[in-house]
Structure formats: structure tokens, C-alpha cells
Amino acid sequence: MAPCETGPASPGAVVVRLENIGLSHDHGRSFILRHVDLEIRAGEFVALLGPSGVGKSTLLRVIMGLVPPSEGQVTLHARPAQAHRPAAMVFQDAKLMPWRSVRRNVELGLEGLGLNRAARHARAMAALELVGLADRAERWPRQLSGGQRQRVGVARALTVEPDLLLMDEPFGALDAITRAGLQRELLDIHARRQGTVLFVTHDLDEALLLADRIIILQGHPAGVKGDFMVGPRPHEGAAVQAMAARMKRLIAGEPDPGADAAYWQASEI
Ligand SMILES: Nc1ncnc2c1ncn2[C@@H]1O[C@H](COP(=O)(O)OP(=O)(O)OP(=O)(O)O)[C@@H](O)[C@H]1O
Numbered sequence: 001m002a003p004c005e006t007g008p009a010s011p012g013a014v015v016v017r018l019e020n021i022g023l024s025h026d027h028g029r030s031f032i033l034r035h036v037d038l039e040i041r042a043g044e045f046v047a048l049l050g051p052s053g054v055g056k057s058t059l060l061r062v063i064m065g066l067v068p069p070s071e072g073q074v075t076l077h078a079r080p081a082q083a084h085r086p087a088a089m090v091f092q093d094a095k096l097m098p099w100r101s102v103r104r105n106v107e108l109g110l111e112g113l114g115l116n117r118a119a120r121h122a123r124a125m126a127a128l129e130l131v132g133l134a135d136r137a138e139r140w141p142r143q144l145s146g147g148q149r150q151r152v153g154v155a156r157a158l159t160v161e162p163d164l165l166l167m168d169e170p171f172g173a174l175d176a177i178t179r180a181g182l183q184r185e186l187l188d189i190h191a192r193r194q195g196t197v198l199f200v201t202h203d204l205d206e207a208l209l210l211a212d213r214i215i216i217l218q219g220h221p222a223g224v225k226g227d228f229m230v231g232p233r234p235h236e237g238a239a240v241q242a243m244a245a246r247m248k249r250l251i252a253g254e255p256d257p258g259a260d261a262a263y264w265q266a267s268e269i
Contacts, residue, residue, distance in 0.1 A: 015077060015164050015196045016040040016063055022071030022221070023058055032058055034221035036072070042163070045190055045197045047211035049204060051251055055222040056200040060166050063198065064089050076164065088162035090170045094153030096141040102152055103128065103137040109160045127159035128152075130189055147178035151185070158189070167199045171206075183209060204247060208235045216250045226250045 021036040032055045040046055048056050061067040063074060064087055076087060088109065096105045106124040115123070128134045131151040141149055150170055157165055171179045187210060190197055201207050207214050208230065216226035228243055250256055 013042045013077075014039050015042050015044075016198070017075045018063070018072065019075075020072035021059075021062060021069045021074065023055070023062060023067065024070045028070065031070070031221035033062070033069075033223070034071075035223050038215065038224060040164075040196060040198060042196050043194050044213055045211050046199065046213045046215060047207035048198060048200045048215050048217060049202065049207045049247065049251065050217035050222065051253075052202055054217050054219070056202075056217055057168050059217065059222075060089065060168050060198065060200055063087070063164075064166055087164040087166055088157035088160050089166040089168065090150075090153050090157045092169045092172055094149045094156075096149055096152055098141050101138050101140060102133065102144065105141065105152055106156045106159050109156045113160070123159050124155070127155040130158060131155045131185060145178075147174050147182060150174065150182065154182075154186070154189075163196060165195055165197045167197065169200050169202070172201070172203075186210065204244060204251070208240065208244060214247060216247055218250060218253055226256070 016039065018036050018038040021033055022031050023033040024031045036059065048059065050056050058067065062069050063076075065074070065076075066089075096102075097108070100108070103121070103124045106127055107120045110120045110123060125134060125137060128137050131154050133148060133151055133155065136144060136148065141152070144152065153170065157167075171182050174182065183206065186197075199207075199210060212230055214226070214228045214230060215224055216228075217223070218225040226247060228247065230240065230243065246256065
């Protein structure tokens with residue numbers, strides 16, 4: 001599966017750096033995000049968790065370079081986000097083009113990279129194999145299930161060999177069984193590629209299942225209110241439950257019991 005192997009980031013290198021990010025849609029009268037500082041390192045699987053409408057998708061779009069921040073600086077691999085995008089994004093709904101085959105939808109991400117047709121074909125097929133859909137390559141999107149369409153969206157993002165995979169609630173609209181299957185597949189792909197993933201969700205269980213690190217976004221304007229290293233897998237047991245209880249309180253905007261040193265000790269892995 002050579003075309004989809006690990007990106008060039010060396011382990012531990014900072015892939016995303018956000019410095020004092022602010023985002024306003026009304027020229028600074030009100031802010032959705034304010035004073036957001038964050039570093040994400042190569043190989044991390046980070047979940048961004050927070051209540052509905054807090055600004056998670058907005059932060060992802062700022063990182064992707066789709067929305068310029070009103071304040072602060074975004075750097076990807078120490079380059080301004082707008083200048084260089086070693087990132088790919090998976091949206092809540094795969095947004096496939098109905099008049100293109102599954103493979104040609106996946107190839108979309110490769111257009112403009114100067115690859116010839118054979119190379120585009122090979123890379124798209126490698127990505128489709130990774131998500132278990134190589135045998136559906138010549139079908140039309142309408143011939144796929146909702147879960148399969150989302151997998152095509154994941155393949156389209158993987159095919160550009162991103163250093164950073166940004167995922168905006170990619171499995172939110174799926175039934176529980178399909179969702180569990182795709183979560184397993186994503187963990188498997190991450191274990192093989194060791195790429196960097198930033199995954200937006202409002203589901204604490206999904207964050208605990210997938211991520212090594214969980215960032216809590218909360219407030220108006222929103223900022224980082226918690227940053228948890230979940231520890232070794234599987235993410236279960238009393239210590240993880242205590243950490244999850246603390247996250248729930250932060251998401252609900254309640255006072256942080258982690259400020260109590262004894263509690264924090266008990267919740268450390
Ligand atoms: N273009 C825009 N103009 C004005 N306000 C916007 C715009 N886009 C988003 N917002 C507002 O910004 C806030 C954050 O939206 P965002 O979609 O980032 O939230 P979210 O945390 O991803 O929510 P959800 O979990 O429900 O998807 C919301 O209050 C939303 O109404």
C-alpha cells in the first residue's frame with residue numbers, strides 16, 4: 001500500500017501550532033473563538049470535544065486554511081496555513097459528485113498535483129483498498145450505502161497522503177453498527193500509517209474510544225478548557241472514568257473539579 005504510507009512528518013514534530021487564535025464573523029463585535037493556543041504533534045490522534053455550536057467545525061476550518069483567523073497565527077509544519085496545506089479534511093457528509101464514479105471521486109483530491117492518469121488511478125485504488133471499497137471503485141455514489149459513501153470521503157482525504165487528517169464528525173449521521181465499523185477501520189488505518197488526526201465530535205464515548213488526547217472546547221467565545229492525555233489503550237477502568245467525569249463537567253461549563261489536587265491525582269493514568 002505504498003502510495004498511502006506515512007507522511008513526511010517526523011515523530012514528535014509539531015504539525016499544527018495555533019497561537020492566540022480569535023475568530024469573529026462581525027468584524028470583532030463578537031468572537032466565536034478567542035485566545036486559542038494549541039500544539040498538535042506528529043502521530044497524535046486528537047479528539048476535539050465540546051457542546052453543539054461552540055466552534056469545533058470553525059476551528060477545524062481555520063486549521064485547514066478555509067477560514068482566515070481574525071486574530072493570531074496558524075502554522076502547519078511551521079508554515080502559514082494559507083501558504084501550504086499538508087492537510088486533508090473529511091466532512092460530516094462525504095459530498096460526493098454523483099456524476100463521477102467512486103474511483104473518480106477519490107481521484108478528485110489528486111487533481112492539480114501534476115500526477116498522470118495512471119498514477120492518479122493507482123493512488124485512488126490504494127486508498128479505496130485501505131477503506132475496504134476497492135471492489136466498488138467503478139460504481140456510482142448512488143449505488144453505495146451511507147456508510148460506504150463516508151468511507152469514500154475518508155479514501156479521498158487519505159489519497160493525498162496528508163500529514164494531517166482533519167475529520168469533522170465524519171460518522172455522526174450513521175447508524176450505530178456502521179459507525180462502530182468505521183471507527184475500528186479508522187483506528188486500524190491510524191495504527192498502520194501513524195499519521196496525525198484531529199477528529200471533531202460531540203460524543204465523549206467516541207472521543208475516548210478513538211483518541212490518545214482529548215481537547216475540550218467550551219465557552220463564548222470558545223477556548224481550550226481542558227487538554228487530557230488519555231493514556232494507553234484500551235481506554236477503560238476507574239482512572240479513565242474519573243477523567244471522563246471531569247471532561248463532562250468541563251463540557252457542561254461546570255466548575256472544574258480537577259483543580260482539586262487530590263481528585264487530579266486519582267484521575268491520573
Ligand atoms: N459564517 C458564519 N457566520 C456567522 N456565524 C457563524 C458562521 N459559521 C458558524 N457560525 C456560528 O459559529 C458558532 C460555531 O459554529 P460551529 O459550526 O463551528 O460549531 P460546532 O461546535 O462545530 O457545532 P456542532 O457540534 O453543532 O456541529 C455557531 O454559533 C454558529 O452559528
